[in-house]
Amino acid sequence: MKYLKFYFYICTFFVTILSAQPKEISLEEIWTGAYRTESMEVLHSMANGQQYSVLNFDRKAGFTSIDIYSYKTLEKVKTIVDSRNIKALRYFSDYTFSKDESKVILATNQESIYRYSKLGNYYVFNIKDNSITSISEDKIQEPTFSPDGTKVAFAKANNLYIKDLISGKTTQITFDGKKNEIINGITDWVYEEEFSESQLTYKEVYSFVRAFEWNTDSDKIAFIRFDETNVPEFSMDIYGEDLYQTQQVFKYPKAGEANSEVSLHIYNLQNENTKEVKLDKAYNDFYIPRIKWTKNPDLLSAQYLNRHQNELDLWFVNAKTETSTLVLEEKDDAFVNVTNNLTFLKDDSFIWTSDKDGFNHIYHYDKNGKLINQITKGNWEVTSYYGYDEKTNSVFYQSTEMGSINRDVYSIKLNGRGKIRLTKREGTNAASFSADFSYFINMFSSAITPPEYTLNSAKSGDLIKRIKDNEVLSQKLSDYKTSKKEFSTIHVNGEDLNMWMIKPLNFNSSKKYPLLMYQYSGPGSQEVANQWNSANDYWFYYLASKGCVIVCADGRGTPFKGAEFQKCIYGQLGKYAVEDQIAVAKKLSEEPFIDASRIGIWGWSFGGFTSSNCLFKGNDIFKMAIAVAPVSNWRFYDSIYTERFLGTPQENPSGYDDNSPISHVDKLEGDFLLIHGSADDNVHLQNTMRLAEALIQADKQFDWAIYPDKNHGIYGGNTRLHLYKKMTNFINEKLGDKRE
Structure with missing residues (x-):
């Protein structure tokens, strides 16, 4: 009996030793998502500044929901859309609110075209009465609410359309769209690939696919027209599973070859008339990488870039008087970076980012393009611009002030004073601010800490509450031996x-x-x-x-x-x-x-x-x-x-x-x-x-x-x-x- 007991102890000892042996990372685990991190999907700050919405997936049950949470308590307040309750739509993969947040566009059956562009079926869900309306029976691109929420503009087969959500009527506003020839309101392949702006932190991307914009009064749409006729075609064999392969043929301008000829147009919903924008400067072989309406419903901004990409012009176009004003010129011996940071203030002064002093920084210009002041300065780079809060007169941004491999979030007054470092931990910090800039959700990680999501005060940066971490993954990885x-x-x-x-x-x-x-x-x-x-x-x-x-x-x-x-x-x-x-x-x-x-x-x-x-x-x-x-x-x-x-x-x-x-x-x-x-x-x-x-x-x-x-x-x-x-x-x- 004593020998049997001794044998039991020996077995127990070796079982303990074996169970404590550190695990090794395997290729199979890497590529089947075993080390995937938890995140917050499609985060949107509600207009009241006190709540945020998140897209939640139930992968096992196969449904999605849009849930509203309180910034203050982090508790779920309500579910505004649940695909289980929508007969016409069992699952959706993305959503966009109208400005007044009474409606939401839901995306389903999305299929990729290129890196960022997608075709899909889209529906408008009315939150007040739980009704749902299909925008189009066909697959479309980039459906976008008008600011007053009564209409949706979208692209289909290279043309632009407007659906009136009150009458249900759909109006086609361009008619010359044709595959591999004319595109209205959607960027061509090379614009989508090269003028989309990727932020390396947390893989945020401003994807430049939609090349049309509503004005603030919902009565005009500006859009870029791409004439690809002279752009050389590229073809790829798609082998698939059929007896014969198919071909994908698309326009692709290689270096030195013809680009799309672009032009800027404004459609007026009141008289159903479209006019091409004419500038007081002749351009030859140029790009229009950004368009954006100012606070003035008749004033459109447009950025024109020469083919060498070392001269960038910012124009203000008056749709009422059909006049244009060159307000800002950026020139560089090498190249000028195009960003999505242009922000208009109430007085039509604007915030702009540039590396003209040797490092990327934030500038404030008046409505005529005269420099008011350089807001940020130093031998470091602004890496993300988050926005401007009118109440506190503060600008929020991310930068490399704590070292070029790190990111921190800061606030600073519009006059360049009163800078506050809002994040405290060394690593990568990225912020998502509430609509009223009272809170921000900080996404932190470092080489030794998996992503953590916390609620912080936008005034001081102080931690309010922890939202989500990856402690489960950390515990799992503690069982592995790694360098x-x-x-x-x-x-x-x-x-x-x-x-x-x-x-x-x-x-x-x-x-x-x-x-x-x-x-x-x-x-x-x-x-x-x-x-x-x-x-x-x-x-x-x-x-x-x-x-x-x-x-x-x-x-x-x-x-x-x-x-x-x-x-x-x-x-x-x-x-x-x-x-x-x-x-x-x-x-x-x-x-x-x-x-x-x-x-x-x-x-x-x-x-x-x-x-x-x-x-x-x-x-x-x-x-x-x-x-x-x-x-x-x-x-x-x-x-x-x-x-x-x-x-x-x-x-x-x-x-x-x-x-x-x-x-x-x-x-x-x-x-x-x-x-x-x-x-x-x-x-x-x-x-x-x-x-x-x-x-x-x-x-x-x-x-x-x-x-x-x-x-x-x-x-x-x-x-x-x-x-x-x-x-x-x-x-x-x-x-x-x-x-x-």
Whole structure:
């Protein structure tokens, strides 16, 4: 009996030990959402400033609801829409309130067109009587309430329509819309892709798809008309499952090719007349990246940008007198950034952001475009502009004042005084303010803290209540063994570059480890940021657990360190990014724990371009590279993005050719894996096909994979897991210790 008891103790001891063994991250868990964070979906502040709405999903039951919560108590006040109670609509995926919040547009059956644009079925739900009205039997785009809530404007088949919600009548207001020729009120492919404004914090995006705007009196609509007739077409085979493939054909202006011819129009609902806006300045080959009505119902603002994108004009157009006034001109030796920050005050003075003093800051101009004052100043960047509160005369914004890898939220008076730091924790803070600017919901995360949502005072920033955190995920991850992400800077090419490093588990400084570098490197991108994990980060932790050092450094051309650091790349897109990554690799190779014979690099999109060139041009330091969906020749990419940094290929042929990977295939000596989706409408498969052919003709061996019918994101079903397994195997094979 005593032996049996002893045996029991031994078993119990080993069971305890085994159950306490830390878990390891797996590829399957990463790509099936096991580490997904909780968030607040489609957050909207109600007009009363005391409540907010959230879109809640019940994924198991398959229904959605719009629920109203109190800022003060955080308790749910009521449910205003529940799809279970709507026979015509069992499920919806998005919503938009009318200005008076008596109605809401519900979206369902949405299907993507390009990155941001969608087609869908839309309904107007009347909150007062619970009635629901279909806006159109057909799938439409961008339905938008008039400010008085009595009408909805929308686009269908490249034309604009207005539905009167009182009479039920639908009026077509443009008639020349035609696929691949004329688009009314909806942006073309390149405008949607390149003039949408992405905020890197929490992936907020102002998507420039809707190119029409109601005025404040609901009696006029301004819209941009796109004539794509002369824009060259691009086609992609879609293989599907049928016997014969189909083709997707769309207009895509590559660098130096014809863009859409754009014009600005104003439709008057009272006389049902449309007039084209004529300016007192001749433009040739230009863009209209933003339109917005002022507080005056007859005064429209429009931003005109020259094709070189180094001159931006702000116009005020008077719809009543049909006159126009140039109120502001922005010029730059390199390029001018287009934003969505223009804000009109009651007196038609306006708030504007610009990096004209070397860093992105907030400015206040009078209604005639005369500078009143620069509101923010310093060697740091305003990264998000949140708005202006008339009651307290305060401007709210997010910035890098606490370091370029961090974000904090601030308030400041319109005169530039009385600045208050509203957030206190080091990491990434992003705010969603109540309509009356009395509260804000702060979304905080850091490299060690998953997203937390708190209610804070907009006056002081003081914490009022905690709303939601990811403590469950934190507890789950505490069972896993992972390394830390260590932030630092590395000095190369005369600059201190932001960098993070993940070392292997049980790191031993006397051992030699392979190094894998990750980067994106493109203008507008920041990869070294003190915020919570992306799916890629978990993959990096996985690779580190297998004995690899992972490093990421943001080189010249990336944002948030001033205009000079970002714009030095003008005319030589990719040149300095590649030089910086090569220099970082060489400097790290001198570390005693790095095996200089086993250094690799990988990246996606611009990062794929950079990793390709690093392997080719840095063949003395890089032994392998992976390029996913890379640009291989800047001549193949779109006009707006490429010309912003290079000019046209006709003007700057060497800037295009000298910095394109396809020009350097003869230098390949290491191992190269090339990956692309066949239905990539952004960076076309053409890039990989032409690069592959150049490598073949140069008699260079390489590995490659094409993912059928996958776009630039290469996802869907089992795709991401397959892709990352392929890359993991390649890294293990090429950077593994051959002596083992």
